[in-house]
Amino acid sequence: MFARLGRHEQAAEHYRQALRVRPAYADALNNYGLLLLEQGQLDAALVQCGKAVELQPDHAHAHNTLGLVMAALGRPAEAMDHYRRALKLKPDHAEAANNLAVALIGQGHVEEAVSIFARVLDLNPDSAQAHNNLGLALHEQGKRDKALHHFERALRLDPSYADAHVNMAIVLREMGRLEEAVEHYRAALRIQPADADANCGLGEVLELRGRHVEALAAYREALRLVPAHGPAARGHARVTLRLSSIRPPSQ
Numbered sequence: 001m002f003a004r005l006g007r008h009e010q011a012a013e014h015y016r017q018a019l020r021v022r023p024a025y026a027d028a029l030n031n032y033g034l035l036l037l038e039q040g041q042l043d044a045a046l047v048q049c050g051k052a053v054e055l056q057p058d059h060a061h062a063h064n065t066l067g068l069v070m071a072a073l074g075r076p077a078e079a080m081d082h083y084r085r086a087l088k089l090k091p092d093h094a095e096a097a098n099n100l101a102v103a104l105i106g107q108g109h110v111e112e113a114v115s116i117f118a119r120v121l122d123l124n125p126d127s128a129q130a131h132n133n134l135g136l137a138l139h140e141q142g143k144r145d146k147a148l149h150h151f152e153r154a155l156r157l158d159p160s161y162a163d164a165h166v167n168m169a170i171v172l173r174e175m176g177r178l179e180e181a182v183e184h185y186r187a188a189l190r191i192q193p194a195d196a197d198a199n200c201g202l203g204e205v206l207e208l209r210g211r212h213v214e215a216l217a218a219y220r221e222a223l224r225l226v227p228a229h230g231p232a233a234r235g236h237a238r239v240t241l242r243l244s245s246i247r248p249p250s251q
Contacts, residue, residue: 026056034065037072045069053082060090067099079103094123098130101137110140128158135167144171162192166201173205181205196226203235212239 022028033048046069052062067082083100086093101116117134124130135150148171154164165188172181185202189195203218216239222232 024055026052026059026062029055030059030062030065033062033069037065037069042069042072046073058089060086060093060096063089064093064096064099067096067103071099071103076103076107080107092123094120094127094130097123098133101133105137105140110137113137114141126157128154128161128164131157132161132164132167135164135171139167139171144175147171148175160191162188162195162198165191166195166198169198169201169205173201173208178205178209182209194225196222196229196232199225200229200232200235203232203239207235207239212243215239216243 029048029052033045033052036042036045036048046066049062049066049069052059053066056062063082063086067079067086070076070079070082080100080103083096083103086096087100090096097116097120101113101120104110104113104116114134114137117130117137120130121127121134131150131154135147135154138150139147148168151164151168151171154161155168158164165184169181169184169188172178172184182202182205185198185205188198189202192198199218199222203215203222206212206215206218216236219232219236219239222229223236226232
């Protein structure tokens with residue numbers, strides 16, 4: 001509860017007190033490990049979650065949390081092993097299934113990921129995140145129409161889902177529907193204006209539409225946010241050159 005309110009130190013002390021009273025309290029170890037993970041204290045999180053599954057090997061949530069820690073540590077095979085254990089213990093564990101599918105995409109196992117994301121949607125058909133993730137997996141398979149359908153479903157469920165707007169824009173651009181792509185990039189940036197990649201993507205689509213002044217502004221914003229953004233820097237140079245070549249000569 002405390003962690004959800006952002007009161008991380010109060011939450012940490014709450015869990016430490018619980019563990020002083022009951023050192024073998026697996027739920028507290030798991031929750032403390034998750035809090036440490038959120039704070040970026042990966043080694044400490046690994047210790048707490050490791051203790052939780054050692055004390056209670058059938059703790060599905062602890063296996064899922066330990067999987068997240070392993071993923072953050074760059075150990076994807078171990079992460080997937082713990083997600084699979086969580087699902088064996090609790091087949092309807094939608095979060096573990098989602099995490100496993102995301103990990104599988106990262107390892108190039110897209111077909112299995114699609115199957116698992118579909119299972120997540122069976123468990124939670126109103127999950128915008130699950131629709132978005134299935135859309136990403138289908139896009140990896142080159143199934144743009146199906147991917148677009150799931151991004152649209154995600155946005156119907158959560159119109160403020162910035163990532164789904166960006167993913168829609170990417171697919172629409174690939175399909176040649178550039179004005180619609182512009183609309184979704186702009187929608188994403190109204191929600192999440194500090195997204196340099198989205199600003200750059202907007203610049204690229206505007207450039208393709210021949211709207212060079214607007215494209216230049218989008219590239220500039222991306223570079224303001226991330227000065228070393230390579231694609232934005234190249235786009236900025238390209239459009240600057242283009243605009244200088246069409247500027248009328250001085251009298």
